[in-house]
Amino acid sequence: MxxxxxxxxxxxxxxxxxxxxxxxxxxxxxxxxxxxxxxxxxxxxxxxxxxxxxxxxxxxxxxxxxxxxxxxxxxxxxxxxxxxxxxxxxxxxxxxxxxxxxxxxxxxxxxxxxxxxxxxxxxxxxxxxxxxxxxxxxxxxxxxxxxxxxxxxxxxxxxxxxxxxxxxxxxxxxxxxxxxxxxxxxxxxxxxxxxxxxxxxxxxxxxxxxxxxxxxxxxxxxxxFIAEPATAVAELQAGRVDLVIPPTIPIGMIPTIQGDDKLEIVSTPGPTVYALRFNTRDGITKDPKVRKALILGVDRDTIIQSILGGQAAPIASFQGELSFGFDPTMKPLPYDPEQAKALLKEAGVAPGASVQIDVRGNDATFNEVVQAVASYLQLVGINATIKPYETNVLLNDIIPAGKTGAMFQQSWGGWTLDYDNTAYSMYHSGEKWNPYDKDADLDKLLESQRSITDQPKREEILKQIANYAADRALEMPLYNLNAxxxxxxxxxxxxxxxxxxxxxxxxxxx
CATH class of the missing domain: 3.40.190.10 (Periplasmic binding protein-like II)
Structure with missing residues (x-):
C-alpha cells in the first residue's frame, strides 16, 4: 500500500x-x-x-x-x-x-x-x-x-x-x-x-x-543514475530497481508498468512546469510579435491529451496551481494559426524562416512534445530544428552562457511552491537562467515583493509579474506535469x- x-x-x-x-x-x-x-x-x-x-x-x-x-x-x-x-x-x-x-x-x-x-x-x-x-x-x-x-x-x-x-x-x-x-x-x-x-x-x-x-x-x-527511460523501466521490471523517480517515465510507458502485476504507477500533482523559453536578444525571437506568433501557432491542449495522456494541465504562466502567486484568471493564449501567420507577416518574417530549439536529449517525453511543437510551427511557416544536448551540458554550459538557439527547454519545479523562486531566477537581469533579457521595470517588480510580509499584497505583485512576463511572451508556456x-x-x-x-x-x- x-x-x-x-x-x-x-x-x-x-x-x-x-x-x-x-x-x-x-x-x-x-x-x-x-x-x-x-x-x-x-x-x-x-x-x-x-x-x-x-x-x-x-x-x-x-x-x-x-x-x-x-x-x-x-x-x-x-x-x-x-x-x-x-x-x-x-x-x-x-x-x-x-x-x-x-x-x-x-x-x-x-x-x-x-x-x-x-x-x-x-x-x-x-x-x-x-x-x-x-x-x-x-x-x-x-x-x-x-x-x-x-x-x-x-x-x-x-x-x-x-x-x-x-x-x-x-x-x-x-x-x-x-x-x-x-x-x-x-x-x-x-x-x-x-x-x-x-x-x-x-x-x-x-x-x-x-x-x-x-x-x-x-x-x-x-x-x-539511469538517463535512458526505457532502461530505467526495464530495470524496474527486472527487479533490479525498486523505484523510478520523475521525470524519467515516458507517458507512453505508463501502460507497460500498469500491466505488470509486480509494479504500479503513483502519480501526484506536482509543481514542475515546462516551457520553451525564448532568446530575446538575437534573431527573429528578439521581436515580441514573433514570440507571440510562435505561441499562438502551437496547439498545446492537443499535445497534453495526445502525448501526455492527460497527466498534465495547461499553463498561462511559468507556474502551476500549487504556486503562491498563481493567477487563476490568466488564460493561455489560444491555438490560432491564422493569427500566428498574420503576426509573423506583420513582423516581416518570411515563410520558411528557421529557429533552433535546444532540448535535453534524455527527456523522452519532452522530445515527443517538441517534435509536435516543430510540426505545428511548420504549419505557420517556421522551420524548427531540434538540437539535443546532454542535460548537464545544456544546463551548465549552454543556457547560462547565452549560447542557445531561438528557443530552449526549461523545466522548473519551483520547490518553495512560491512564484518568486521561479520568477526571480527566470526574469531578473543577470540571473543564471536569464542570459538574454534585461527589463528594469520587471526587475523593480521582482525586487519589490521580496521584502513584503503582507502576503495578499505580495501575491498581487506576483500576479502582476506573471501577467507582465506573459504580455512580453518571454516563454511559450506548455504544461504543468504530474510527478x-x-x-x-x-x-x-x-x-x-x-x-x-x-x-x-x-x-x-x-
Whole structure:
C-alpha cells in the first residue's frame, strides 16, 4: 500500500517536540534501489538547483526547517524560531544532541559556517546564493541559539531553509578535507550517510542509526543514475530497481508498468512546469510579435491529451496551481494559426524562416512534445530544428552562457511552491537562467515583493509579474506535469512527493 497521508506521525511529533527518539525498532535489513535520471555532479548544497540532487540529498542533509509531502513546514535542526526587530531578525533554537555523520557536533558554529560559506566566495560559484541574499549575517547567541540578521523581511526564507543551499554542513570536515573532496564525499546530519559515489553510475548510502529522528527502517539506500527511460523501466521490471523517480517515465510507458502485476504507477500533482523559453536578444525571437506568433501557432491542449495522456494541465504562466502567486484568471493564449501567420507577416518574417530549439536529449517525453511543437510551427511557416544536448551540458554550459538557439527547454519545479523562486531566477537581469533579457521595470517588480510580509499584497505583485512576463511572451508556456513514479509493490510506506525531494526514512522493502 502507498501511504499518501504525508509525513509519518512519529516524525511530526518528534519534530514538534524537539525530543530525540529513544524507543522503537532499529533499522531493518533491506536495500531500496532508486533510479534517478541525472547525476548532479556535486553533492555540495551550494553547487546545485537540480531536483535530482534533492532526491538524494534530502536523505543526507538536514536544514533548520523541514517541509514534507504535505507541504507543511515543521522544525528540523531548529526546534523553534521567532521573529525579532519587525521581521528583520530570526532567532533559532537549535536541536541538542545532533551529530554529523563523521561524529562532528552540530551547533551554532556549524550554522554560522554554513551561511558564511553560502553567502561568501564558495557560494558565489554556484546558483544558490541569490536565494539567500537577504541574509546579512549570522550571529551566534550561544551554542544552541543563532540569529539570522536580514537586510529586509523575507516571507519565503523559512521555506528556503528547508532545502538546497541552506542544508547545514560540517565546518571541520570541509576545512580538513577541502571543497573538492566534499563535492564527492558528502557529510550531513541526515538519516542516511554516504558510502560511495561513482560519477554518472551510482551513489550508495547507509542508514545513520544515530539520526536525531531515529534510525531509518532501511539499512541501505542506493541511487543509480539511469538517463535512458526505457532502461530505467526495464530495470524496474527486472527487479533490479525498486523505484523510478520523475521525470524519467515516458507517458507512453505508463501502460507497460500498469500491466505488470509486480509494479504500479503513483502519480501526484506536482509543481514542475515546462516551457520553451525564448532568446530575446538575437534573431527573429528578439521581436515580441514573433514570440507571440510562435505561441499562438502551437496547439498545446492537443499535445497534453495526445502525448501526455492527460497527466498534465495547461499553463498561462511559468507556474502551476500549487504556486503562491498563481493567477487563476490568466488564460493561455489560444491555438490560432491564422493569427500566428498574420503576426509573423506583420513582423516581416518570411515563410520558411528557421529557429533552433535546444532540448535535453534524455527527456523522452519532452522530445515527443517538441517534435509536435516543430510540426505545428511548420504549419505557420517556421522551420524548427531540434538540437539535443546532454542535460548537464545544456544546463551548465549552454543556457547560462547565452549560447542557445531561438528557443530552449526549461523545466522548473519551483520547490518553495512560491512564484518568486521561479520568477526571480527566470526574469531578473543577470540571473543564471536569464542570459538574454534585461527589463528594469520587471526587475523593480521582482525586487519589490521580496521584502513584503503582507502576503495578499505580495501575491498581487506576483500576479502582476506573471501577467507582465506573459504580455512580453518571454516563454511559450506548455504544461504543468504530474510527478509520476514507477514503484515495485515490494516497496511499502512510500509517500509520493510533488517536488521529488524524497525523505525515505519510513520506507521498507519486502
Amino acid at each position: 502507498i501511504n499518501k497521508k504525508g509525513i509519518h506521525a512519529a516524525f511530526i511529533a518528534l519534530a514538534l517536540t524537539g525530543s530525540l527518539l529513544t524507543t522503537g525498532p532499529a533499522f531493518a535489513a533491506g536495500t531500496l534501489t532508486v533510479s534517478s535520471p541525472q547525476d548532479p555532479g556535486s553533492w555540495d548544497p551550494v553547487d546545485t538547483f537540480l531536483v535530482n540532487w534533492a532526491s538524494v540529498s534530502t536523505n543526507i542533509f538536514d536544514g533548520l526547517t523541514y517541509r514534507g509531502p504535505d507541504r507543511k513546514l515543521v522544525p528540523g535542526l531548529a526546534t523553534s524560531w521567532k521573529e525579532l526587530d519587525g521581521g528583520k531578525r530570526l532567532r533559532f533554537t537549535l536541536r541538542e544532541g545532533v551529530k554529523f555523520h563523521n561524529g562532528e557536533p552540530f551547533n551554532a558554529e556549524a550554522v554560522k559556517y554554513t551561511f558564511d560559506r553560502l553567502l561568501g566566495e564558495e557560494g558565489s560559484k554556484g546558483p544558490q546564493k541569490s536565494n539567500y541574499a537577504v541574509i546579512e549575517k549570522v550571529e551566534i547567541i550561544d551554542e544552541k541559539t543563532v540569529d539570522l540578521h536580514l537586510k529586509a523581511p523575507d516571507p519565503v526564507l523559512l521555506t528556503k531553509l528547508a532545502g538546497y543551499g541552506a542544508m547545514i554542513v560540517p565546518p571541520k570536515y570541509i576545512q580538513e578535507k577541502g571543497e573538492d573532496y566534499f563535492n564527492t564525499h558528502p557529510v550531513g546530519t541526515g538519516p542516511f550517510k554516504f558510502v560511495s559515489y561513482e560519477p554518472k553510475v551510482a551513489i550508495k548510502l547507509e542508514a545513520f542509526a544515530d539520526h536525531w529522528g531515529g534510525a531509518p527502517k532501511l539499512s541501505n539506500l542506493d541511487f543509480r 509520476i513514479y514507477g514503484v515495485s509493490k515490494r516497496v511499502k510506506n512510500f509517500t509520493p512527493v510533488p517536488d521529488s525531494r524524497l525523505r525515505l526514512t519510513d520506507v521498507t522493502v519486502e
